[in-house]
Amino acid sequence: MDTAAKVDALMDGLRADLERLAAIPSVAFPGFPAEPVRQAHDLLVGMLRDVGVERVERIDLPDTAPVIFAEIPPPSPDAPTILLYSHYDVQPPGDEKLWLSPPFEPTPVEGGLRARGIADDKSNVIAHLGMLRAYEGRPPVGVKIVFEGQEEYGSPFDDYPPSDPERFACDAMVIADLGNLRPGTPTLTTGLRGASEVVVEVRTLQEPRHSGEFGGAAPDALLVLLNALSTLHDVHGDVAVAGLRREEWTGTTYTEDEFRDLAGVRDGVPLIGSGSLGERLWSGPAITVIGLDAPSVEHAASAVVPYARAKLNLRFHPRQDAKEAQNLLVEHLRGLRPFGVPLTVTPGDTGPGYEASTGGPAYRAALTALREAWGEDASYVATGGSIPLVNGLARAAPGAEVLLFGAQDSMCNLHAPNERVLFSELRNTVVAMCAFVREYAADFRPGAAA
Template sequence: MELAAKVDALMDGLRDDLERLAAIPSVAFPGFPAEPVGEAYDLLVRLLGEAGVEHIERIDLPGTAPVIFGEIPPPSPDAPTVLLYSHYDVQPPGDEKLWLSPPFVPTPVEGGLRARGIADDKSNVIAHLGMLRAYEGRPPVGVKIVFEGQEEYGSPFDDYPRTDPERFACDAMVIADLGNLRPGTPTLTTGLRGACEVVVEVRTLEEPRHSGEFGGAAPDALLVLLKALSTLHDVHGDVAVAGLRREEWTGTTYTEEEFRELAGVREGVPLIGSGSLGERLWSGPAITVIGLDAPSVEHAASAVVPYARAKLNLRFHPRQDAREAQDRLVEHLRSLRPFGIPLTVTPGDTGPGYEATTGGSAYRAARTALREAWGEEASYVATGGSIPLVNGLAQAAPRAEVLLFGAQDSMCNLHAPNERVLFSELRNTVVAMCAFVREYAAGFRAEGAS
């Protein structure tokens, strides 16, 4: 049977299993019950076994939900091994009043289903299962399966894989924790911006002082902080911190109309920064003030503010070293003396970016596979979000090609109310994964024979 027809014959069962999985509130955050996470784990172990995975292990790491590890040996000595990653835990639903239907009641929408976690990342879990079913548990490659149970809250895969490299050894890996730029546009994500945090604070007075009696000479800590923060961007809104890498983006990106709708930009409000959206979002830096300690307007007193603090989030170029990027921001802030007053600057957490090497046989196979599934050439994009586990897995298998694609799309409302997945994207992702392992096995053997 033709590959696409075989997948089409499986889709009813895959949809049913996606609904069963999405109905389980497998939130691994503190304060949420652990039983649903265990229920999702048990369901997936059963589904993997039914799909022909005979070797399944439970990995228990300190302070985290269990990881499912499955393995199918290569069918021949000259066949490659592919690691398949996705996660079965989900984000909390947030304010349920903003949902059009209960978040853990999978509900039909036009062309798909709505539920928390149905796109991120349970659709991709099901896509992996679909590939295994299409090959009746005997794919043309060796397979290692990693279904993580706590990716959304403190993933152990940021660090753990490098401590157990033999387990994660492979020739290529498909990390399915994202998807297409837009529905119907096959997309390979080749870059992830890194992230770090910095806290800057100002203390000028022992306590508040009457603004009428002291204002004008007594140093206002909030004014000092605001003057410092205003130096982080130029008049166009571009980051003005020296040493942060920025390059032209040559891949595909959003139209401005798509981005405005996705970001919820109010009518008449311009976007900030200059250059292409890809450059602003993916191959250049971004600094966001994510927290501010200052008197609230509602409880404001007529007093000079003695203390103010801000927390900054920096996103930086995929190839820039995380510590270097953070150091550039810290140095910029420490060099300032707004009104002659020094700032206290404290560096926080860092997470590296990632840029894939795209010239190998796995990428050639993936481009062919995505073209077969969607009927058009794959686009290359990056993402401004960080997925540190990519580096963790890549460090465990440094020679493996890393591919990032899946059944989500950027309009699926992941982490937001009314998250949804489209059946067309799920179906095409299963076809693409099936075609990928077929093409990769053939190309790998051909390279080995040459």
């Protein structure tokens, strides 16, 4: 099969199906209608059946949208089985005034399309389908397909696969919920930072007291909290909590100009931290204050503040234990007594990171496939975000190689206004998927996975 020519012949149909799927506002957050999520589910089931997939099932778990599970048996007893994952739900559109076109009306942009969820993750759903179409529903490997319907909000499905390991058993899996470092740069993601949340609060007075009469001696809860938060970073902006793991990053990363543009850093404002961007973003910790309860400036009174609270988000090294990382932050805060005032520290949700093994037959096949699709060797990156399901699938199939690549790119505005996908990235991802299954089937030997 001339892979590139076959995929090029399919692109008009894949684009049309991507537009159909992206036009469905499949937001699975509370407060949004459930019908569009079901509509997206049903559309994908139909697409799978149209390509010849006979076994298509629905996994229904409490308090989550339906998960599509489909399976194509391996063509021979010694052929490998791969699992393909992506999700069909999307983020809410946010402030629609910030969009250049209605978020659920797929709109042409230079080289691609704009719509909410068109990159994250509907482009990758279509990439999986594109591979199946290129092989007319009969690829040279067994295939298990998981299309999740509530990934963006969080789902009990994250922890479900280990309870049903036979269903998810495979030799390799492609988690397509991300993409390239930049357009045109083939990228394998090899690590995911873990995530944890911690709430810290301060109560000092029964109620506010006049700042003129009591300020200077009455303990200001907001001042106490700010003092505590200031200990989390050193003078350079590096995390100062002892024991949180940080290592040199040896893979590819952004240039500083790229990162400043992606993050929207204002002119003249420096980046925080020291060392490479890779260390700061991927192989080291980050602590962000994501919420603060305190009197607003607009409604401020001349009074000593009696109560203040902050919510912290911790990201930590892919190989650091999640509970260990959270406990290090909790104990750091509990050990403080700003101006002699104790803090109340409450640990919240936590999720582990993940670091993939490399060097097995699936990784060799992926490197060959990405080079074939993009015309250059793949770069290795990590991501500061977490994909909790990766750990669930890895526990269900502990011997499987885990590959993370897809049709998104770092500049696609995922979770932001004016999200877009480029046809070049979608086309090349389909080519890479086709080449991957071909190379993996040719190189695979039972028991050879790393």
